[in-house]
Amino acid sequence: MTSVASQPAGRSKARRASAQEGGAVRSGMTLAAYLFLSPYLALFIAFMLLPTLAAVGISFMRWDILGTPEFIGLDNYRQIFADPLFLTAIKNTFYFVFLTAIPMVVLGLALAMLLDQKLKGTAFVRTVVFLPYVVMVSTVGILWGWLFDKGTGLVNYYLTAIGIEPIAWLKDPHWSMPALAITTVWWTVNTNMIIFLAALQDISEELHDAATLDGAGPWQRFVYITLPLLRPAMALVTALTIINGWRVFGQAYVMTQGGPEASTFVIVQYIYLTAFQNFEMGPAAAAGVVLLLITLVFSLAQMKLMKAI
Amino acid sequence: MANDVFAKSLLTRRQALALGASAALAGALPRGALAADEKVTLWHGWTGADNTTALNGVIDTFNKGGKGVTVEPTGYDWDTLFSKWVVSSAGGRAPDLVLFHITELPEFATRKVIRPIDDVVASSGLDLSQVPDAGRTGVTFDGKVYAAPLDVHPLGFYYNVDMVQEAGLDPAKPPKTGEEFLEWAKKLTVKDASGKVTRYGFELPNTWATARWIWFSLMYQNGGTFLDDKGLAAVDSEASQKALQYLVDLINVHGVTNPEVGGNKGEDAFASKQVAMKFIGPWEVNLRMAQKMNFMTAQLPVFGAKPAVWANSHCMAVSKQPNEDKLAADGTFMKWFFDNFAAPATTVGIIPQSKAVRENAAFTGTEQYKYFKSFVDDLPNIVYEPLIPQYLSVFSFDKPTPLVTNLQAALSGSKPVPDALKAMKEGLDAQLKKG
Numbered sequence: 001m002t003s004v005a006s007q008p009a010g011r012s013k014a015r016r017a018s019a020q021e022g023g024a025v026r027s028g029m030t031l032a033a034y035l036f037l038s039p040y041l042a043l044f045i046a047f048m049l050l051p052t053l054a055a056v057g058i059s060f061m062r063w064d065i066l067g068t069p070e071f072i073g074l075d076n077y078r079q080i081f082a083d084p085l086f087l088t089a090i091k092n093t094f095y096f097v098f099l100t101a102i103p104m105v106v107l108g109l110a111l112a113m114l115l116d117q118k119l120k121g122t123a124f125v126r127t128v129v130f131l132p133y134v135v136m137v138s139t140v141g142i143l144w145g146w147l148f149d150k151g152t153g154l155v156n157y158y159l160t161a162i163g164i165e166p167i168a169w170l171k172d173p174h175w176s177m178p179a180l181a182i183t184t185v186w187w188t189v190n191t192n193m194i195i196f197l198a199a200l201q202d203i204s205e206e207l208h209d210a211a212t213l214d215g216a217g218p219w220q221r222f223v224y225i226t227l228p229l230l231r232p233a234m235a236l237v238t239a240l241t242i243i244n245g246w247r248v249f250g251q252a253y254v255m256t257q258g259g260p261e262a263s264t265f266v267i268v269q270y271i272y273l274t275a276f277q278n279f280e281m282g283p284a285a286a287a288g289v290v291l292l293l294i295t296l297v298f299s300l301a302q303m304k305l306m307k308a309i
Numbered sequence: 310m311a312n313d314v315f316a317k318s319l320l321t322r323r324q325a326l327a328l329g330a331s332a333a334l335a336g337a338l339p340r341g342a343l344a345a346d347e348k349v350t351l352w353h354g355w356t357g358a359d360n361t362t363a364l365n366g367v368i369d370t371f372n373k374g375g376k377g378v379t380v381e382p383t384g385y386d387w388d389t390l391f392s393k394w395v396v397s398s399a400g401g402r403a404p405d406l407v408l409f410h411i412t413e414l415p416e417f418a419t420r421k422v423i424r425p426i427d428d429v430v431a432s433s434g435l436d437l438s439q440v441p442d443a444g445r446t447g448v449t450f451d452g453k454v455y456a457a458p459l460d461v462h463p464l465g466f467y468y469n470v471d472m473v474q475e476a477g478l479d480p481a482k483p484p485k486t487g488e489e490f491l492e493w494a495k496k497l498t499v500k501d502a503s504g505k506v507t508r509y510g511f512e513l514p515n516t517w518a519t520a521r522w523i524w525f526s527l528m529y530q531n532g533g534t535f536l537d538d539k540g541l542a543a544v545d546s547e548a549s550q551k552a553l554q555y556l557v558d559l560i561n562v563h564g565v566t567n568p569e570v571g572g573n574k575g576e577d578a579f580a581s582k583q584v585a586m587k588f589i590g591p592w593e594v595n596l597r598m599a600q601k602m603n604f605m606t607a608q609l610p611v612f613g614a615k616p617a618v619w620a621n622s623h624c625m626a627v628s629k630q631p632n633e634d635k636l637a638a639d640g641t642f643m644k645w646f647f648d649n650f651a652a653p654a655t656t657v658g659i660i661p662q663s664k665a666v667r668e669n670a671a672f673t674g675t676e677q678y679k680y681f682k683s684f685v686d687d688l689p690n691i692v693y694e695p696l697i698p699q700y701l702s703v704f705s706f707d708k709p710t711p712l713v714t715n716l717q718a719a720l721s722g723s724k725p726v727p728d729a730l731k732a733m734k735e736g737l738d739a740q741l742k743k744g
Contacts, residue, residue, distance in 0.1 A: 066399050066420060085709065149576050150569050151583045168569035171515050173721070260515055261717045262709030269708070276392035278702045279420070 052292070058285035065279055076286035086287060088262050089270040090294075092177065096266065097245035097298075099181035104241045105234070107185060108192025113226075115193070116200045126197075130190045137187075141254025144183040145170065148255075170256050173263035180251050180264055187251075188244070192237045199233035200226070235306040239299050246295045267291050346372075346379035347638040351625075352394060353408035354387040355657060363656030371645055378638040380406075391701070394628070398422040403628035405635050406642065411447035411458065411622045412693060412700050418450040419698040423626040425453035426640075433640030435647055439663040447693055448624050456624035457643045459650055460659035462590040463620035463691045464522050465684050466607040467597070472497055472508075472585040480605055487555070487612035494565035497585035510565040512584035513556060514572020515720050518706055520556070522619040523588050524716065527552035529692045530613030536695050542737035545730045548613070553719055554726045555612060561722065568720045579604075592658035594680040606680045608687045620691035622662065651675075660684050703740050711736020 059076055063069035080086045115126050132140070147154050148169035156166035169179040203226060211221050227234075249268035252258060258265035267287060275284035355364050361384050368380045383404070385393060390409070397403045403422065417423045430437060435457055437445055444458040466483060473480045476496040484490040494510030501507050513520055525535065533548025543549070559566045571578030571587075578584045580600050588609060597604050609618045625646065627639050650661045651671035660681060661667045667685065672678065694704055703712065711733050719729035 064420075065395055066422075088709075145576065151578065152576075152581050171569040171572075171721075173723070256516070257706065258709045259713065259717060260721065261723065262714050265709045273705065273708045277388065277705055277708065279395060 055285040055288050058281050059289045061282050061285075063281040065281060069281075072282070076282040077290075080283050080287050080290070083283075085262070085265065086267075086270055089265050089267045090290075092262075092264060093246055093248065093266045095177055096181060096184075096248050097242055099178060100184050100245050101238070101241050103181075103185050104189055104192055104245075105238055107189050108237060109196050109230070109234075111189065111193040112196030112200055113222075116197060129193060132187050133190050135187070137250030138254050140183060140187050141251055144179070144186075144251075145255050148179050171260050173261045176256050176260060176263045180248075180255060183251055183255065184248065192241065195233055195237050196230065199230050203229050231306065235303065238302055238306070242298050242302060243295045246291060246298070267294075346377055347635060349378055349380050349406060349635060349638050349642055350404040351380050351382045351406040351408065351642075352390055352404040353382060353384050354390045355408070356384045356386050360384075360653075360657050363653050367646070367649065367653050371642060371649075374645075376641055376645065378641050380642050395420065395422060398628065401631055403630065405628060405630070405639055406625055407628055408459070408623055408625050411444075411456070411624045412696060412704070414448060414455055414624065414626070415450050415696050415698045416700050417626070418455050422629055423455055424629045425455055426457070426627050426643075427454050429627060429636055429640040429643065430454055430457070432637065433644040435640070435644040436663070436665075439665050441662070441664075441688060443691055443693065444622060444662045447622055447696060450696070456626035457647050458662040459623045459625060459647065460654055460657075460662055461620050461622045461688060461691060462592060462659045463618045463684055463687050464526055464588050464590055464609055465618075465687065466586065466588055466609055467579065467593065467604055468493075468586045468607070469579070469582070470603045470605050472582075476585075483605070483607035484610045485608075486610055490610045490612070491559075491563065491565070494559065494586065495563065498565045506564065506567070508582060509567055509570055509584045510586060511559060512571045512578050512587040513559060513566040513568055513720070514570065514578075515568035515717050516572040519572060519587075519589060520568070520716055520720060521704075521712065524549075524552050524556060525694065526588075526609060526617055526619045526692070527555060527612050529617035530611060530615060532614055536697075536741075540697070541741055542734045544737065545727070545734045550726055550730055552613070553716075553730065557719055557722075557726055560720065568717075590658070591660060591681055591684045594658045594677050595656065596658075598677065598680075604680075606683045608683050609690075616687070616690040617692050618687050618690045620693060622693075623659065655681075660688065697741070699740055699743065703737060711740065 058069065060071055060073060061069035062072045062075070111129060115122055115129065135143075146152075148156075150156060150166050150168040150171070153169075155169065160166055167175050169175045207225050207229075208221055211225055216224065247268055248266050249272065252264045252266050253269055253272075256264040258269050268291070271284045271287045271291070274280050274287065351368075353364065355361060364382060364384075368382050372379050387409070390407075391413070394403060394407060398420075407423070409417070414423075429435075437454070437458075440458050441461075444461060445454075448454055448456040448458045468480070468483060470480045473493070476493075478493060478496060484493050497508070497510035498506060499508040513523065528535070528544075528546075528549045531548035531551050533546045533552065534543050537543040560568060566584075570583050579587050579597075580602060591606075594606070609616070625643055627636070627643075647663060648666065650663060650666045651669055653659075654661045654666070654672060655675045655677055658677070658681075661672060666672060672681075675681075694700070697703070702708075703710065705713075715724065715729040715733035715736070718724035718732075719726050724732070
């Protein structure tokens with residue numbers, strides 16, 4: 001304090017000016033940041049936030065698109081929870097998340113570890129692994145529909161070759177969801193791989209070198225260096241995988257249309273058909289809100305769990 | 310006027326030449342022919358590459374015919390078409406004309422997205438007397454005609470001629486009764502040395518709508534109906550049980566079919582020789598011809614007391630618009646399309662509703678006609694699914710409805726037939742009462 005008070009007036013003035021300038025620069029930078037963000041923000045608000053808020057509103061209305069919405073309180077929520085098909089959809093979607101979440105994270109990490117090696121041809125293999133991601137869901141669905149065919153499909157061809165009886169993957173209610181899970185893992189595990197790969201490349205070589213000098217083997221380095229440093233990436237990947245799992249739709253719609261015997265009927269298909277086939281916007285919006293809450297709860301629980309580990 | 314034409318789109322060289330030629334001939338043409346055409350938008354669900362090309366080709370011919378109307382078609386898959394149409398109607402931007410199935414008509418009429426067209430039919434001269442009674446009834450709702458009936462596509466019987474011959478059967482004498490059909494199915498089912506079936510006599514997939522159409526046909530053949538007098542489901546009737554039990558027995562008792570074979574998108578059990586016979590509509594004729602399969606078609610055998618065969622039809626309706634100044638143009642195209650339906654019918658694989666078109670050499674003279682003939686012969690036996698406003702939700706292809714789920718459960722053996730039909734009735738009644 002004294003030193004400041006004893007400063008010559010001119011210096012203090014200059015400092016104030018510089019502070020003001022700094023403030024101006026900072027606010028200028030903040031403005032620039034907002035400007036850079038604004039295109040995304042505008043689109044996000046127009047096409048995500050406002051429709052989401054509208055959906056919450058519509059979930060309390062009776063509305064068939066053509067008429068005037070009418071407020072009916074919680075009736076839509078009562079209707080969907082009394083609908084066995086909605087409960088089946090929740091159960092099926094949960095089963096899908098269960099089937100895909102662990103392989104998506106474990107396989108994503110394993111692939112990333114593999115492709116993080118400095119071997120010849122790694123760039124090519126990375127491209128090959130990432131390639132399915134650019135294929136459209138309808139193509140993926142039709143392709144795997146062929147692969148899973150009981151009579152002529154490649155999957156059963158190999159199963160038969162190792163002495164396993166052919167499975168009617170998409171026509172047997174017990175196998176249809178595992179078939180969708182396998183398809184999904186093949187199609188999307190590469191995004192998890194990319195995130196893990198980026199995170200792996202962020203880990204300093206020196207840490208591994210130091211640990212090696214201290215006598216740590218590959219497994220110890222993986223457990224005590226790689227895994228802890230991957231925690232943020234792991235949290236992100238797990239959250240994204242679970243959220244995407246709950247939002248599954250395209251594969252089920254193209255490959256099985258929710259069948260056989262409703263075994264692959266998922267929440268988003270329920271929402272889509274309720275809204276655009278039955279034109280019951282209220283119950284569809286209510287189901288959307290329920291899905292939002294489910295993903296929120298799962299994400300928060302998962303985040304908490306990751307912090308605890 | 311010329312500016313309007315140029316503003317529409319960039320001209321191809323051929324169009325530019327045509328325009329030049331038209332200008333040169335302008336003096337010889339009546340004044341009206343040079344006036345800008347009235348534009349009419351048409352939405353349809355014929356999205357297969359061949360179908361779109363066929364439809365666009367026919368529309369091109371119309372557009373060049375100097376009728377003062379230019380039709381602009383847009384294709385969507387059926388689900389997208391319906392949702393987009395209803396939403397566009399709400400926003401006052403509906404297309405002028407829409408092509409869909411007659412079974413969906415009551416729903417769209419109830420939702421008031423289409424308007425009655427008795428006046429358009431009368432003023433355009435569209436001759437509905439050419440259409441069989443069932444087709445006319447199908448486009449009538451609340452006593453008013455709502456659409457132009459275009460075609461009919463009944464279920465038919467396809468069989469692989471090579472396999473039939475190999476089995477020592479006569480391909481010229483396809484089965485006409487349930488007993489004869491079963492005999493064929495047994496002889497056409499092939500097993501290897503270990504007793505494992507390598508080819509089934511008949512395709513009865515557990516997925517998609519085929520099983521539903523077959524069961525529906527057999528139910529009516531047995532004297533049953535889908536709905537009772539009160540408009541509720543009659544699917545637990547004796548006729549219905551008998552029909553479904555017959556199909557389940559084909560799987561479990563006779564072993565001539567397997568619900569796990571064929572049916573899914575991309576799977577083609579008939580072409581890949583996993584089955585020898587199948588029941589499907591005339592829309593597969595062109596596919597089988599392109600695959601160069603040695604196949605033939607026949608009328609559906611009569612399994613019950615009388616012939617009956619599932620069918621559906623396409624029709625063309627006029628969207629309800631705030632402004633009705635395009636009705637004359639709509640009518641001009643509808644009548645022309647109805648009268649010139651042979652080309653799209655042949656390419657799409659459907660049977661024209663109009664008797665005049667059906668019997669015209671433009672249809673009967675095609676190479677496809679020898680396969681279409683059995684479908685034409687079955688027209689007196691067609692049965693439409695109930696024309697109810699809840700059609701889309703009750704008969705949805707893409708949703709595990711009570712209808713689909715219970716039918717699949719019966720065929721897969723997870724529910725006995727009576728239990729499956731009882732559960733189906735309960736689910737259907739709940740849907741039907743919803744109104």
